[in-house]
Amino acid sequence: MNFELFYTDYLKKLQAYQLAFNTISFEQYTIAPKDGIDYSNEMLAILSKEAFQIENNPDTIQKMKEYYNRLEDGLEKKEIQYRLEAIADSQSIPSDVYGASVKLAADSMMKWHEAKEKDNYEIFKPYLKQVVESQKQLISYSPRFTGNNTYDLLLDKFEKGMNQEKYDAFFEKIKENIIPFIQKIKESGTSIDDSFMHKTFSIERQEKFMDTIGEFLKIDKNKVYLSTTEHPFTSSFSHGDARITTHYYPDSFLSAILSTVHEYGHALYGLQVNPEFEGTMFYEPLCAAHESQSRFLENHIGRSKAFWQANYKDLIEQFPEFKDVTVDALVNMINKTECSLIRTEADELTYPLHVLIRYEIEKEIFAGNVDYDTLPTLWNDKYEQYLGIRPNSDATGILQDVHWSDGSFGYFPSYALGSAYAAQLYRQLEKEVDVQQVLENNQFEVIANWLKENVHMYGNSKSMEEIVEIVTKEPFNPDYYIQYLIDKYSKLYQLK
Amino acid sequence: MNFELFYTDYLKKLQAYQLAFNTISFEQYTIAPKDGIDYSNEMLAILSKEAFQIENNPDTIQKMKEYYNRLEDGLEKKEIQYRLEAIADSQSIPSDVYGASVKLAADSMMKWHEAKEKDNYEIFKPYLKQVVESQKQLISYSPRFTGNNTYDLLLDKFEKGMNQEKYDAFFEKIKENIIPFIQKIKESGTSIDDSFMHKTFSIERQEKFMDTIGEFLKIDKNKVYLSTTEHPFTSSFSHGDARITTHYYPDSFLSAILSTVHEYGHALYGLQVNPEFEGTMFYEPLCAAHESQSRFLENHIGRSKAFWQANYKDLIEQFPEFKDVTVDALVNMINKTECSLIRTEADELTYPLHVLIRYEIEKEIFAGNVDYDTLPTLWNDKYEQYLGIRPNSDATGILQDVHWSDGSFGYFPSYALGSAYAAQLYRQLEKEVDVQQVLENNQFEVIANWLKENVHMYGNSKSMEEIVEIVTKEPFNPDYYIQYLIDKYSKLYQLK
Numbered sequence: 001m002n003f004e005l006f007y008t009d010y011l012k013k014l015q016a017y018q019l020a021f022n023t024i025s026f027e028q029y030t031i032a033p034k035d036g037i038d039y040s041n042e043m044l045a046i047l048s049k050e051a052f053q054i055e056n057n058p059d060t061i062q063k064m065k066e067y068y069n070r071l072e073d074g075l076e077k078k079e080i081q082y083r084l085e086a087i088a089d090s091q092s093i094p095s096d097v098y099g100a101s102v103k104l105a106a107d108s109m110m111k112w113h114e115a116k117e118k119d120n121y122e123i124f125k126p127y128l129k130q131v132v133e134s135q136k137q138l139i140s141y142s143p144r145f146t147g148n149n150t151y152d153l154l155l156d157k158f159e160k161g162m163n164q165e166k167y168d169a170f171f172e173k174i175k176e177n178i179i180p181f182i183q184k185i186k187e188s189g190t191s192i193d194d195s196f197m198h199k200t201f202s203i204e205r206q207e208k209f210m211d212t213i214g215e216f217l218k219i220d221k222n223k224v225y226l227s228t229t230e231h232p233f234t235s236s237f238s239h240g241d242a243r244i245t246t247h248y249y250p251d252s253f254l255s256a257i258l259s260t261v262h263e264y265g266h267a268l269y270g271l272q273v274n275p276e277f278e279g280t281m282f283y284e285p286l287c288a289a290h291e292s293q294s295r296f297l298e299n300h301i302g303r304s305k306a307f308w309q310a311n312y313k314d315l316i317e318q319f320p321e322f323k324d325v326t327v328d329a330l331v332n333m334i335n336k337t338e339c340s341l342i343r344t345e346a347d348e349l350t351y352p353l354h355v356l357i358r359y360e361i362e363k364e365i366f367a368g369n370v371d372y373d374t375l376p377t378l379w380n381d382k383y384e385q386y387l388g389i390r391p392n393s394d395a396t397g398i399l400q401d402v403h404w405s406d407g408s409f410g411y412f413p414s415y416a417l418g419s420a421y422a423a424q425l426y427r428q429l430e431k432e433v434d435v436q437q438v439l440e441n442n443q444f445e446v447i448a449n450w451l452k453e454n455v456h457m458y459g460n461s462k463s464m465e466e467i468v469e470i471v472t473k474e475p476f477n478p479d480y481y482i483q484y485l486i487d488k489y490s491k492l493y494q495l496k
Numbered sequence: 497m498n499f500e501l502f503y504t505d506y507l508k509k510l511q512a513y514q515l516a517f518n519t520i521s522f523e524q525y526t527i528a529p530k531d532g533i534d535y536s537n538e539m540l541a542i543l544s545k546e547a548f549q550i551e552n553n554p555d556t557i558q559k560m561k562e563y564y565n566r567l568e569d570g571l572e573k574k575e576i577q578y579r580l581e582a583i584a585d586s587q588s589i590p591s592d593v594y595g596a597s598v599k600l601a602a603d604s605m606m607k608w609h610e611a612k613e614k615d616n617y618e619i620f621k622p623y624l625k626q627v628v629e630s631q632k633q634l635i636s637y638s639p640r641f642t643g644n645n646t647y648d649l650l651l652d653k654f655e656k657g658m659n660q661e662k663y664d665a666f667f668e669k670i671k672e673n674i675i676p677f678i679q680k681i682k683e684s685g686t687s688i689d690d691s692f693m694h695k696t697f698s699i700e701r702q703e704k705f706m707d708t709i710g711e712f713l714k715i716d717k718n719k720v721y722l723s724t725t726e727h728p729f730t731s732s733f734s735h736g737d738a739r740i741t742t743h744y745y746p747d748s749f750l751s752a753i754l755s756t757v758h759e760y761g762h763a764l765y766g767l768q769v770n771p772e773f774e775g776t777m778f779y780e781p782l783c784a785a786h787e788s789q790s791r792f793l794e795n796h797i798g799r800s801k802a803f804w805q806a807n808y809k810d811l812i813e814q815f816p817e818f819k820d821v822t823v824d825a826l827v828n829m830i831n832k833t834e835c836s837l838i839r840t841e842a843d844e845l846t847y848p849l850h851v852l853i854r855y856e857i858e859k860e861i862f863a864g865n866v867d868y869d870t871l872p873t874l875w876n877d878k879y880e881q882y883l884g885i886r887p888n889s890d891a892t893g894i895l896q897d898v899h900w901s902d903g904s905f906g907y908f909p910s911y912a913l914g915s916a917y918a919a920q921l922y923r924q925l926e927k928e929v930d931v932q933q934v935l936e937n938n939q940f941e942v943i944a945n946w947l948k949e950n951v952h953m954y955g956n957s958k959s960m961e962e963i964v965e966i967v968t969k970e971p972f973n974p975d976y977y978i979q980y981l982i983d984k985y986s987k988l989y990q991l992k
Contacts, residue, residue: 031721043516046511
């Protein structure tokens, strides 16, 4: 990017603070000793305030506006436009209101933890209410706030350009097609025995096999650090540094593998964005875009027959226990579908229904139609209605996800949208590349490179909707996602 | 501490930047992927500049001076005095001079690495010259600079209150007593066979035994993170967070253990300083003080018979290879003395001579008496004269230590001084605590607590010279150190 010096300096400074936040936070989740966390949280708050002041310095913003007006159309102008929009959304928020919201989010998350542990929604209820009110208040300072578009603006925050109207159309298709299709599978009576996937294997052996998978995916240890945490996540530090965490379960061999493949999808994105975008609004893609890449790797590569065929020899060598399981049987187990209560453990087919439920409840919350006293019942009713199973506890129901506790409303829907983007992109990859052949030949770099050239390099300089259209030469169409799921599972469950 | 708000805010901000530096730097040495280092270095430079501006803001300094004048004598006043002194030393340095020195130090360190790898002093020579000139220039801006006290001010930087006169007296005693004593040992003909210590043991087994030692030392995993790096070091993050690194060698079983015990001495210091001092000039003790605590643990605890007696059962259990080695034989091997070329691998007795050599050469350098062309010869001559062995390469001679490459002149002498402080402190501990009994009873916390109450809690609010005098009720006296070494090694080598 070719910015004027004042703006390059501004970006560099913000990058430096961002690296400090990323590093300190990453350590809190991984290697930092527990007793240092309160201290580092206090220091993070001080650094955030410093960065906030630099970011929102009125003189700099004035300079940016003048610069924006001087600039001709192009990437530079677009970047500054994005930044001025983001600043506009936050700059009118009084600092005490902002401070209170940060404090509330932290307290609320703590209470959510306690409530989940004690399996008691009542502990979290008053905080949930307050967090919703706090989000409404924050959004009301946006110049784009019209009086009744709070949820639209929240959706837009996590995926630029999205709103209720677009998500309604998207989820309507999911609802219409996936719910009856799952019913059809149930009625078919076909079932897959995946008890083999739940044999107990030591973490040491799993880690060793993970190295094998890492080599297959050509994970570059000079660029990627792999660690373990309770909840797997990815943190992109720079174009040369991505951090992935995973979680090993002795009785769920597959979990760590698919989780690492998923997180590597995120990591690869961060590593392959045009390095010129580093530090700009274009560097860090938004949620649905990011999720499209993690799901791309997890579902279309990590759950594919070609992937397991390519790694089968190593699998049998390291786990002779699998020697009587054919590749086909293995892939069937890996893709087994089953209506279950926990989103993060859901299979590819039922996953969007978990998201649908959260989306519908969020809409009701921001429409003001929700009675907080009976929210768990609303949640459970929807699980019963869409998935045919009813949670018998708050912990496996309304309290299962962390997102609402810190006010991340509007985030969930992007998960399902990401899967749909992934399906359409994968369809195109298959037209251009012989995926089966490439994986069998141990050439994952061909796929990584395809993703780089066609998707990753744009970063956030284009929306994923635009990217999908450029790559596939037609507009984004969720029908491809639905068709992909129905084709895959029809075959798996031998439906006509 | 009870400071006015403006000053507390100032300290807190600097603490926050310090945590960011510590965290990013620690990661660079441990978990950070290699390809992210250039980026994080660039970001560190930006954050340093931000912190420097906050630290040296003229308005704040003016406020501090007024505050200092208003304050009554006490800890608060002393802290601000220390800070104003430190600021005075650096604030007149023009920013281009300072910037050039930082750049030179980085380049020079790189060249030193290359020179050591290629075993060629000529590569490093021009940089060494420049680094010396750069240090002279930086010191010349100090208000305490008189025209010919550069090296005194460098010594003071690493141990407040020290100068050539005091160090000369100290090293003269070392020279007079230790050199002839080592000669006496050589002439006695007694030798200790420690080939057992160089059996090959897998790193996994060594790590397991390190856990045992960690439990014995009551290392609290909620406060201490242990990692591995090429060169072991400690980084104190806060009163609840210390990082230790160690290095395992398959054929040097003892090395990792003593290195961890040494580093834990540093870590414990940081964890046990009065938490009220956090963020102040009193929090981070200076070099000799710090080294006194690491050597205290390494030499007086980690190399003691009581320590190995207490851990003998576990040792034999985990390393049955040692079952025919008695505790006495083991402790003899651990304490074997031998004139060798490498400081970091030297035993307790020869160690101060390695430091003496560096001290004498540094004095010559800053007295302007050194010919850079023949510096390696000067080094080698001194090794031959004091230790009776002559390096046959630059890598094992003049190039072995990193310190001079980034301009840390005046640092080395504090290593020997720290050992002397440790000896006098340990003598007092023995009067107050039955160390043998305490270690045998697996009560290391008694010693840790004694150190906390008598040494650590003061942090840098008193000099180690003052602390030694308070604890032992007599002035610091290096004779105790010399006597301790002579007694210990006379017994070990059965000298009369």
